[in-house]
Amino acid sequence: MFHRRKTYTIRPERLEEFTSFFHTYLYPIQVSHGARLVGRWVTEDQTEVMALWEYRDREHYEQVERDYRASSLRREAMKKRARLGKDLYIKSSEEFMMPTGHYTPPRTIVSVTAYVTNDAGEVLLVQNMHRNDTYEMPGGQVEEHESIIDAVYREVKEETGAEIEVEGITGIYQNVSSRVLCVTFRARYVSGELAPQPGETQEVGFYKIDTSNISDYIKREHFQMRVLDAMDPTYLPHAIYKVRPYELLERVESHHTV
Structure with missing residues (x-):
């Protein structure tokens, strides 16, 4: 560090x-x-x-x-x-x-990303300012005390200007090198004018992506994996809740798209 x-x-x-x-x-x-x-x-x-x-x-x-x-x-x-x-x-x-040693337990950063499609079946992709060698799905880090659902809505809006409707979780991915745990959602585009956001993204748009051309847009293998899993997803069960006292905020069962 x-x-x-x-x-x-x-x-x-x-x-x-x-x-x-x-x-x-x-x-x-x-x-x-x-x-x-x-x-x-x-x-x-x-x-x-x-x-x-x-x-x-x-x-x-x-x-x-x-x-x-x-x-x-x-x-x-x-x-x-x-x-x-x-x-x-x-x-x-x-x-x-520079630190002289590690005196605290390792921390894991939780991030979210979204596979967002429009009525034409195109996928929402961004090119970030700090990762301009590839396109990727919009997303970012979950803030303190923020739910992963709230985070994915916020990140997509901040990076692209799009309002979305989340359909479910399609995968969970851990980068042990940087201690990042990423939760990927599938969602559909609802509204909003797409536009790059200053300091965040330099390109934003919907693209026709499939298994034959994914590498033309998404250059990093770990990003490709998330997109491919979301194309034909099995949605993972998840729950969001509070404790003391217990309050269930959201619960989704697993299911497969048809």
Whole structure:
């Protein structure tokens, strides 16, 4: 892992304003492009705020920075800071650190992706800014306290502009190298104007995909596997629930398409 310690010097009377600015702009900009916030601290005299960010490696950090600089939310943040005044924070500094060991249990990142078809039987594919060597199904990381169902609706909307209706889970895939567990859904397109999203996707569209031409669009084998499984799926049973007290939010039995 690769870590960046970002320190902001602030005026104590502006701590609340800076915290709001951080949560509205700085945090979502980084997280939406793959960084993880390890923690955020303020000194007792409230003159410094320190945030510790985690990346897979320096290459990942540099990619996040490129995506961050190109994002529309960053432009909004700059405008907001101009309105709040440049002394929202007096200065900032950053240091980079490498871990000396692993002291916490391994974490698994849960992501979702969707095989979305339209009335013509075409499949919704995207070409991401950070993976522009291939097309793939839209998707992304599940946020904290978010259900996988809510996540797939949100990710497809954010990456493509499409509203969808989920039909079921067609597969679960684990990348042990990066500790990512991906849940793939099959869904149908309902509405929405398709458009690339700044900082997320550079191409979005429906394509006629089958077993004979899949490699013309999807270049990575693990992405191909998810699409092929979703073409003629057996839907997996799943349940979403809360505990203390128990509340079943969604339950779907297994079935096969006909």
